[in-house]
Amino acid sequence: MTALTIAPIPRKFLERVRTEGLDDLGQPVKHVIAQGGEPCRDVLRRAQPGERLILASFTPFTKAGPYKEYGPIFVKADASDETVLREALPPAGSDGTYLNQQFVVRAYTADEEIRDASLTNAHELEATVDRFLAMSDVAFLHVRFPAYGCFAFRIDRAR
Numbered sequence: 001m002t003a004l005t006i007a008p009i010p011r012k013f014l015e016r017v018r019t020e021g022l023d024d025l026g027q028p029v030k031h032v033i034a035q036g037g038e039p040c041r042d043v044l045r046r047a048q049p050g051e052r053l054i055l056a057s058f059t060p061f062t063k064a065g066p067y068k069e070y071g072p073i074f075v076k077a078d079a080s081d082e083t084v085l086r087e088a089l090p091p092a093g094s095d096g097t098y099l100n101q102q103f104v105v106r107a108y109t110a111d112e113e114i115r116d117a118s119l120t121n122a123h124e125l126e127a128t129v130d131r132f133l134a135m136s137d138v139a140f141l142h143v144r145f146p147a148y149g150c151f152a153f154r155i156d157r158a159r
Helices: 011-020 122-133
Strands: 004-007 030-033 052-058 071-076 102-108 114-121 140-144 151-157
Touching: 011 052, 011 071, 102 122, 114 122, 122 140, 122 151
Parallel strands: none
Antiparallel strands: 004 151, 030 052, 052 071, 102 114, 102 140, 140 151
8 A cells, every 4th residue: 555644624624614604615604413424524434423513615626727626525513633544544345434335536636637537446445546646647636425426535645
């Protein structure tokens, strides 16, 4: 497995949605009580029933361009001091794991253009990540949930 880092959701975004109540599109966020199972992007785990969450529009991109997209993500309504493992891929495979069975991995260049993409099963995740990070022009990867297309996390090469 290639040494990697799972990028956190930017602190600026988390502070804005929690304190100002505005998302990346300047829209009011939605406060929800978890039913259980919602993917919490800030702590890379599924929500427990009754947890307070924020549903907000987010973009993981920093540059304008045809691939810049916004989508809904869940984050905890309050800052958390949970330990989040960022040097390894989150669990995938069975119901209740962060990624479940299937997801999309997209490889991007430094200009935030898609270089390659794959609809991937849990047992193929490491090989897909390794294959994409072996491409010299790939700067980072995005992992997304396939049914709704929601952003799950960004993968960078470890420094």
